[in-house]
Amino acid sequence: MDKREQEPQWYELARKGPFPEMKFTEEAAGEVARQIGMDGSSLNQVLPSGRRRRVIRLRILSAAAVFLLLFGAGALVLGGDGFGRSGGFNPLQVSSAGIIDPPVAEQADLTDEGLRATAEQVMLEQLGKKLPFVSLEPLVEEGEILAEFKDGDSFAKIWFETETGKVVRTYMDTFFAPEQIDSKFIDEAMDQLRKAGYKGEFTVTALHHSVHYGTNADEQGIQTDDSLIAEEGQIDYENGVYRSSTFKMGENEVSAEVKQEGLKAIKLLREKGTDHLYSIKRTVAQRWDVLVLTYGESQYGAATVLMDYATQEIIQVLDISLHDEKSSDSRIRGEQDTNLLNMDKAKLQLAASAIADEMFGIRLEDYTFVKEMSGIGTIAFKSPDGATVITGSYNMDGVFYMMQQTDAVE
Template sequence: MEEHEPQWYEQARKGPFQEPKFTDSSAERVIRRVQQGRPGQDRTGFRFRGLLAAAAVVLVLAGAGALYQNSMPAKEGTSAGITRPVENNPVLTDEALKKNAEQLILEQLGKKLPFEKLVRQGNTGRVQLIYRESIQSEAYVLIWMNEETGEATMFDMSAVYEPGEIDSKLLSEAEEKLRELGYTRDFQATGLTRYAVYGRTANKTVEIQNVVHAEDADINFTNGAYVRAGFDMDQNEVSEELKQAGVQAIRLLRSGGEEALTKILRSTIEGAGDEITLIYGTAAGSPRSVTLDYATHAVLDVSDYSLNVIPSADPKRQAEFDQQLLEMDNAKLQSAAAAIADKLYGIRLEDYMLDKNGPRPGVITFESRGEAPAIEASYNLDGTMYSFSVKRESNTLPY
């Protein structure tokens, strides 16, 4: 999806990477995510952008009974067996380490992936093994091992499955849960992405995420339990009151003109919110959207990226424009933002503390002096505000 659309929708399809290509820099980002936790994970899944801590339920590592039909692994079990049997050598060969890794991959994902490289990490006593199908593929494996024992100390894996490879019970659970959440369309699964992560938690359990995809829906089960979902809705399923709230919010950013409602997305996170996003415009990838609380119709996010005119694609010129954005007068920005935010959220933004985001020129955060949530806003070189977003524990998502 485009940047203005909910992050859960695109990220659930993409997995943990923001680029389609899995490069060395992609691997580094996954390493940081595994070592530090996914950005927003303790708040994550479905913006795409928290993910609730699931029960400590993990995979059965061996035996045909531990596999889904068509070689897809089971979603529950124990973590016993993460330490693989190794050769009786004082120092394991690269081939022995690869053999251990490939056995672990098969047990976690139910399929093999091509080996790419093994990297010894200095004097740490650890090696990193990387597997992937192709440079464009969403399927990848990163495994960190103790080079003396062959024990997997940490891993991050992903695999993609065709509809025929998905367990029929999981498909039934996915459709049943989507219906319960309000999905009314004809459910046809287009595939599944499976993530397996180990070594990030003190109790050393494996976290398994199965994300079932359809053309108009995604639903995530983590360690066998439903976590979050997102799906398209038809216009006749949304009240006129809610539609009008969306139009009014958009018109606070841009006056005049008819707003054509072209797409409606709903995203839910178990125990952490239910949101709906209205997308406007006739062109593909419309830059105008409003996200509201589904139950209360309170506006959460609003954006019109057509107001963010990028004056130059030249990096040197862009750096100059970024500096201009950072140097803009705070008082003027606060006043311009307050003129919109006060009506959007029923607040007094003048009472909030303004913080410019240095790494992201043109983005400012307003922190409440009380317990109200922070509000993030974006502005252009004219000082025009083109997006607002309420900071919440779980924005429309996750990875």
């Protein structure tokens, strides 16, 4: 029997996520794949072209960021194993502030058995469960030892400093079935979802729990990411703090004008293609509230429109069907990257203007090309007052497949 035929049903739901076409996450703003990333730290009022617009602070896209791999975060348990009184896993009982203590001098067990035991303890504390042991691999050039554990889609990697036995990095990811989740956490998450305006049913299928430590020099302590998943949406936490709620909406819950504006925005990128509105979703966080309209014949629809929920103004438009898949051959890929980088910026600005001027109600010709915000296959322009950035991603033919308006990152 195939391995996946033996897995519980929630495993497949959690593996896909409730919204494979959803295009935003708070951590990786603007990157396009499963989600469109947004910082979410502020919704600012700016004045492009003499009229007030609410725009969301997004990090600038790069062409290579079209396919985002969502790396999660986890937590170090303080005074427990992450399980609540009901016996289920509760991510709110873990903390991201801790640092993994180094071993006491000359007391670390540097044998294979000792390192494995330490790795299992760290895994239990951060991931909330023990996974089957896979390997203990010396990384001679790095001066490290890597302990790996895996069970289906769940995995844990713990890196030790060879000489001291100090844990230098961790990267772990797992799912908990509904019956393994603390009911108090589910209740708290549901309260957040209701506050966000959701009134429908929410049948929990899984909790996705991820953790990493020491993988980013800018981060201090253990980083966590938790998503309570249902077919109807998901509720996200970062470092044990509520971040956002995402849920489906019916077509009758948005106006005809909203759907018309979404379709009009897509048509600015391309004339032909599917016009079928497959789904509408709303994501609500403390300082932003957005709609994502997905167009296509399935949940993996090629085109999406991101707009402000309150003002219905366009934030980003993407049609991934216009994106060129780069070659796996390094030589050909290098040539492709060179061609993208060498495209005439003036011609690109003219092509971008034809889209952005109508989409955002601006005059892109008055904007200044911003070199430091541009990557391979991406071009960015800053407004005359410096408050707004227009970013576009284009393919090998110079055709734009993504256009977005954001406030400038300070």
